[in-house]
Amino acid sequence: MVSIVVPLLAMTTVLQSVASNPIYNQHEQQVQAQFQSQKESLQDVWGQAWPFQGIESFAHLPHSQCLLNRSLDFDIGVIGVPFDTATTYRPGARFGPSGIRRSSQRQSSMRGFNFRAGINPYENWAKVVDCGDIPVTPMDNGLALKQMTAAYENLIINRPSTNSTNHTLTDEQSLAKPPRFVSLGGDHSILLPILRTLHKVYGEIQVIHFDSHLDTWSPSKFPSFWSSNTSDFNHGSMIWLAKQEGLIAPSGNLHVGLRTRIAGTDWDDYDEDDEVGFERIHADDILTRGGVQGIANHILEIVDADKPVYISVDIDVLDPSSAPGTGTMECGGFLSRELIYLLRKLEDLNIVGADVVEVSPPYDPLEITQLAGAQVAYELITNMVKKGPINDKLFNEERLASIETMNVKDIAELKHPNKGNVFKKYQRQYGRGGL
Ligand SMILES: *[C@@H]1O[C@H](CO)[C@@H](O)[C@H](O)[C@H]1NC(C)=O
Ligand SMILES: *[C@@H]1O[C@H](CO)[C@@H](O)[C@H](O)[C@H]1NC(C)=O
Ligand SMILES: *[C@@H]1O[C@H](CO)[C@@H](O)[C@H](O)[C@H]1NC(C)=O
Ligand SMILES: CC(=O)N[C@H]1CO[C@H](CO)[C@@H](O)[C@@H]1O
Ligand SMILES: [Mn+2]
Secondary structure, three states, X not given: OHHHHHHHHHHHHHHHOOOOOHHHHHHHHHHHHHHHHOOOOHHHHHOOOOXXXXXXXXXXXXXXXXXXXXXXXXXXXXXXXXXXXXXXXXOOHHHHHHHHHHHOOOOOOOOOOEOOOOEOOOOOOOOEEEEEEOOOOOOOHHHHHHHHHHHHHHHHOOOOOOOXXXXXXXXXXXXXXXXXXXXXXXXXXXXXXXXXXHHHHHOOEEEEEEOOOOOOOOHHHOOOOOOOHHHHOOOOOHHHHHHHOOOEOOOOEEEEEEOOOOOOOOOHHHHHHHHHOEEEEXXXXXXXXXXXXXXXXXXXXXXXXXXEEEEEEEHHHEOOOOOOOOOOOOOOOEOHHHHHHHHHOOOOOEEEXXXXXXXXXXXXXXXXXXXXXXXXXXXXXXHXXXXXXXXXXXXXXXXXXXXXXXXXHHHHOOOOOOOOXXXXXXXXXXXXXXX
């Protein structure tokens, strides 16, 4: 809304330079007098906007490139991760963040009351901001993983949440006590850098994984003679990798909405999934386990409500009729109504972060999928706001005091050796690499 006023103010300044024109001057004075007598500001008169107007931040929230400002504080950040080169089938999720933002335009703080939850998450205690996108390279997944890891550390660790002063921790500890966030993917591999960062803060994380696929496959399960460390990192192996790195809790993890075919002639994929430590709820369970409420009850039986939980929503958990714009569709999934109901039932959990991933707008010109993605993000934000400021009991003082992040030297080593003055010149002129 503010963006509409700014050009007007700028225009006023320009027009003042023609103020030597007596006719104009007289007219301007009349207009000003009219507004002043009605005690109405330009904001009152022109500060509204229809949903289809303005810069497309998520839900018209205040937006800022949070990576560029370490002292910018927020309670819940919406973070775009336009990365899709770790997909095994159809790419395109790099356009997910912009697609989801676009389809979130009918959400706003003015019309944001969630009737299912009984609150407006955008008009409550929490400062919710759109943090912009992490700039991730589409050229090298090894580098991309480092960039995303460094970015999440910078976004989450050593950044005060607005409510941190309200807590019993010392100033130093409360600085390390991070804000929460909802990421807009990107392909599902972005979960690995996210879990790395959350593990630094909270220790092992319980993961509720909405997906038609397992995503706990070891890299050896992918059909290639060839391999490299970089190719091990993909959108079907990241939970397996996270388990090897010790990021995932020994229990309290589950898949919801499974229906993918699995490898070979037996249950080997499920045996491996057991080793990673996940319970499995299939999409078909909705027919046999007491409907959606039955599934919700089952989730709440498995997850420990006193420990940190991460919710990851692969949009392919929805039936292709509800979400055709994704890389790896599977028949026989939930309706968006059913997914929304399930998410709403998770509001009492200690959700420390969440995402909606694999929204791939190029396959869905009708924008159904990105609309579902925007609704999922809204429900996740609602849950975090409704639960209130993050519970101090989730933090361990010793852990907070000893967090190590990627340092400036690590990052400097990744710098391009030949990016000299020319790059700087383009960056100054265009704010980007000139491509
Ligand atoms: C960074 O954010 C803080 C807190 O919102 C604000 O006061 C400051 O002006 C911002 N700095 C820049 C360079 O935008
Ligand atoms: C912190 O959260 C409480 C709600 O529990 C709210 O009343 C208070 O205004 C918040 N403080 C800040 C600084 O936002
Ligand atoms: C590949 O990963 C292994 C195990 O994490 C590590 O020991 C090795 O150094 C890595 N190789 C390269 C080339 O990065
Ligand atoms: C969540 C939390 O710690 N809230 C506290 C914030 O501070 C007020 C006043 O000091 C307390 O009453 C709240 O319990
Ligand atoms: Mn997935």
